[in-house]
Amino acid sequence: MSRVLADRAYDTDAIVTLLKEQQATPFIPSKRNRRKKLAYDKDTYKERHLIECFFNKMKNYRRLATRYDKTASMFKAFLALISMRLWLK
Numbered sequence: 001m002s003r004v005l006a007d008r009a010y011d012t013d014a015i016v017t018l019l020k021e022q023q024a025t026p027f028i029p030s031k032r033n034r035r036k037k038l039a040y041d042k043d044t045y046k047e048r049h050l051i052e053c054f055f056n057k058m059k060n061y062r063r064l065a066t067r068y069d070k071t072a073s074m075f076k077a078f079l080a081l082i083s084m085r086l087w088l089k
Helices: 012-023 042-059 072-088
Strands: 002-005 025-028
Touching: 002 072, 025 042, 025 072, 042 072
Parallel strands: 002 025
Antiparallel strands: none
């Protein structure tokens, strides 16, 4: 079973219905102006913050952010290298 972690901006009935049709569990907090609030697991939603922080740290490496590597294999190798460096920190 797949899970989809998304921001409040993706809290529409169309997106939630599409995710349920594809057997995915949406973890999307309801917008403040929604009349019927949708339930979601707050602990699982907190994982989204960790992922966003990881991508923010990755953007600090100019070579990765500006895509200096011409081939996909070199880009993937540098991505793996930076991921390991951040994990070991």
